[in-house]
Amino acid sequence: xxxxASITPTTLAATLALLRxxxxxxxxxxxxxxxxxxxxxxxxxxxxxxxxxxxDEVADFAASADAVVINLGMLxxxxxxxxxxxxxxxxxxxxxxxLDPVGVGAIPPRTRFAQDLCRLRPTAIRGNxxxxxxxxxxxxxxxGVDSGAxxxxxxxxxxxxxxxxxxxxAVTGAVDYITDGTRVLTLHNGHELMxxxxxxxxxxxxxxxxxxxxxGEALTSVAHALAITxxxxxxxxxxxxxxxxxxxxxxxxxxxxxxxRLRTG
Amino acid sequence: xxxxASITPTTLAATLALLRxxxxxxxxxxxxxxxxxxxxxxxxxxxxxxxxxxxDEVADFAASADAVVINLGMLxxxxxxxxxxxxxxxxxxxxxxxLDPVGVGAIPPRTRFAQDLCRLRPTAIRGNxxxxxxxxxxxxxxxGVDSGAxxxxxxxxxxxxxxxxxxxxAVTGAVDYITDGTRVLTLHNGHELMxxxxxxxxxxxxxxxxxxxxxGEALTSVAHALAITxxxxxxxxxxxxxxxxxxxxxxxxxxxxxxxRLRTG
Amino acid sequence: xxxxASITPTTLAATLALLRxxxxxxxxxxxxxxxxxxxxxxxxxxxxxxxxxxxDEVADFAASADAVVINLGMLxxxxxxxxxxxxxxxxxxxxxxxLDPVGVGAIPPRTRFAQDLCRLRPTAIRGNxxxxxxxxxxxxxxxGVDSGAxxxxxxxxxxxxxxxxxxxxAVTGAVDYITDGTRVLTLHNGHELMxxxxxxxxxxxxxxxxxxxxxGEALTSVAHALAITxxxxxxxxxxxxxxxxxxxxxxxxxxxxxxxRLRTG
Numbered sequence: 001x002x003x004x005a006s007i008t009p010t011t012l013a014a015t016l017a018l019l020r021x022x023x024x025x026x027x028x029x030x031x032x033x034x035x036x037x038x039x040x041x042x043x044x045x046x047x048x049x050x051x052x053x054x055x056d057e058v059a060d061f062a063a064s065a066d067a068v069v070i071n072l073g074m075l076x077x078x079x080x081x082x083x084x085x086x087x088x089x090x091x092x093x094x095x096x097x098x099l100d101p102v103g104v105g106a107i108p109p110r111t112r113f114a115q116d117l118c119r120l121r122p123t124a125i126r127g128n129x130x131x132x133x134x135x136x137x138x139x140x141x142x143x144g145v146d147s148g149a150x151x152x153x154x155x156x157x158x159x160x161x162x163x164x165x166x167x168x169x170a171v172t173g174a175v176d177y178i179t180d181g182t183r184v185l186t187l188h189n190g191h192e193l194m195x196x197x198x199x200x201x202x203x204x205x206x207x208x209x210x211x212x213x214x215x216g217e218a219l220t221s222v223a224h225a226l227a228i229t230x231x232x233x234x235x236x237x238x239x240x241x242x243x244x245x246x247x248x249x250x251x252x253x254x255x256x257x258x259x260x261r262l263r264t265g
Numbered sequence: 266x267x268x269x270a271s272i273t274p275t276t277l278a279a280t281l282a283l284l285r286x287x288x289x290x291x292x293x294x295x296x297x298x299x300x301x302x303x304x305x306x307x308x309x310x311x312x313x314x315x316x317x318x319x320x321d322e323v324a325d326f327a328a329s330a331d332a333v334v335i336n337l338g339m340l341x342x343x344x345x346x347x348x349x350x351x352x353x354x355x356x357x358x359x360x361x362x363x364l365d366p367v368g369v370g371a372i373p374p375r376t377r378f379a380q381d382l383c384r385l386r387p388t389a390i391r392g393n394x395x396x397x398x399x400x401x402x403x404x405x406x407x408x409g410v411d412s413g414a415x416x417x418x419x420x421x422x423x424x425x426x427x428x429x430x431x432x433x434x435a436v437t438g439a440v441d442y443i444t445d446g447t448r449v450l451t452l453h454n455g456h457e458l459m460x461x462x463x464x465x466x467x468x469x470x471x472x473x474x475x476x477x478x479x480x481g482e483a484l485t486s487v488a489h490a491l492a493i494t495x496x497x498x499x500x501x502x503x504x505x506x507x508x509x510x511x512x513x514x515x516x517x518x519x520x521x522x523x524x525x526r527l528r529t530g
Numbered sequence: 531x532x533x534x535a536s537i538t539p540t541t542l543a544a545t546l547a548l549l550r551x552x553x554x555x556x557x558x559x560x561x562x563x564x565x566x567x568x569x570x571x572x573x574x575x576x577x578x579x580x581x582x583x584x585x586d587e588v589a590d591f592a593a594s595a596d597a598v599v600i601n602l603g604m605l606x607x608x609x610x611x612x613x614x615x616x617x618x619x620x621x622x623x624x625x626x627x628x629l630d631p632v633g634v635g636a637i638p639p640r641t642r643f644a645q646d647l648c649r650l651r652p653t654a655i656r657g658n659x660x661x662x663x664x665x666x667x668x669x670x671x672x673x674g675v676d677s678g679a680x681x682x683x684x685x686x687x688x689x690x691x692x693x694x695x696x697x698x699x700a701v702t703g704a705v706d707y708i709t710d711g712t713r714v715l716t717l718h719n720g721h722e723l724m725x726x727x728x729x730x731x732x733x734x735x736x737x738x739x740x741x742x743x744x745x746g747e748a749l750t751s752v753a754h755a756l757a758i759t760x761x762x763x764x765x766x767x768x769x770x771x772x773x774x775x776x777x778x779x780x781x782x783x784x785x786x787x788x789x790x791r792l793r794t795g
Contacts, residue, residue, distance in 0.1 A: 050368075242786065
């Protein structure tokens, strides 16, 4: 596996600067558990979050945003309808959109809906190993919303999923893998304490949306987003005393991120 | 613009003491992004938050609370129905209610609903410049839920809105303006880092509700509420390392607020 | 009132170790105000939270979880339907479930629904004095979601409620009382600052769910859960500067809890 020359501290610094200058509006269809943390992560990074999901508002919001992020946590039939509207609207407006298949594999209706959304051609998909394997049609061993599998095991599934959907697919874990179906990038940033803060993966996908909004190559955008998340996490872990201060320090780290901490595979 | 003698460190200290003694029950119809932060801000200040929004509960709750706060973030048709019920019930029971027109101006249905709610005669309205201008029927340049305009530009709109609705109207930003249509107060507390924490404006409106619940003159109550918010923000910024610790320090500052930090125009 | 020999620092340490080893999946039907804090408290403790509440997902999720927690905050008719499905499904699958009767007593429809849920035989019920008294059919003086009564006053009501429902019933406050209808345990851990953080009681009930999931005697499990909550609270209060840092320090304390701080009655 190789990481192209495009993922370097210099290009990452340029992406961070662009986020702060352009302040992309990222429209998140997400769940009540992580909505606050997601919005705060985007604000801390310099992006502008929006969370509209009223059935009479969502399509307009999605079309006017710079990127849309759809997160399947706490899915309901009504929220599924609204999410589909947002994805259709983003696609019609030529806006990138990212899918976070939270809990896919654990419960059949959610898996089917995620596979259905994939037909609307997301720009990127980010999940843990279980979720990506389930979305690609494999048994991944997920339990609740946590991964039962190592991220390496899901790389083959991710490549196939990228091939079938046209999305850049990322499997995050101790090592992150990002693929467009052909190339596979690996990232080694992050810290174990991130797994003790709810919504870290959801924040990562929101940051994917922010980076996609800048309009560069999707593979690079997704890799930059996951590098940002991982570097913020490992920076936070330097001072965190536990899961609570980890969450706080993660938000504090985002505006002052050191791109030189980037560790590619 | 003049600030009446009623807004002083001494009267602010009296309001703070009254909040802690009376513990007003503030009923918030708000959104999932800010619900936790709003409730924590009210608790930290000494007030008692409630967030009921079931269609069979909301009217009774609103009538029995000491004040109601209606926040339009994440509006949906169903939540609009419930919000209207709460406003009607508060008004019928003679309870003050405050409106936070989140995102008004960005999406037409939300703007129409906010204008519709204004006919139910809110006691106070607090928004950023774009929201207040849109609510008054002007193009304000809002983008998503953030303001695209400076708060000074919205003062004329705020005065007209106060005149047409009977509400005290506040435009918050680097400087806060509070008007009853005739008088205009200005406040200079606050800190730029407050814009990096989601729900700071929503917390301000909830605190407006808490101060209105005490039953004094509405113009003074709204000014005190925004002074509390601003002083807590600038106190928090003294120790915050970034947006995460800013949110935490804001809540820590509320129970120990120094009224002598008040800076009127 | 006596505390049996089963509630000791040694048995508490064993429960903590078991939580971290087994990582029980706790399915929470809860409200938007506390969802993030609840999930983070469970993660910090070593448990695995899930929050699914879609009508087509909830029954499967509840049956596959190790315990279910039903929290009545922000109740709506639709959420009531989903909660009943979760309780029925948990019971049918032989899984323990805990009820948090948030706000019961303040609003009649919520009280009736909580009493209705009690017929589905919860394994445990945890509330403040007003809530437990109202659930047992007495006037408790609740106001909004806060208790208007001292926890001692609710002990008789708790014993009757335990007798009529078969649940272990806990009344929490400055002193916690836990009863199976016959025995009454008392715990003296905790700190006043816990009352200034929204969702502390909800987190306690979620932790009750996590401890019930381990499968020991329910009376001991509930007592251990409330001891964990109280010890984490008083540990957090040693360093907290106010309500914001209290919330953070509470989460930080959970993975590093000192069982020797246990203070039984």
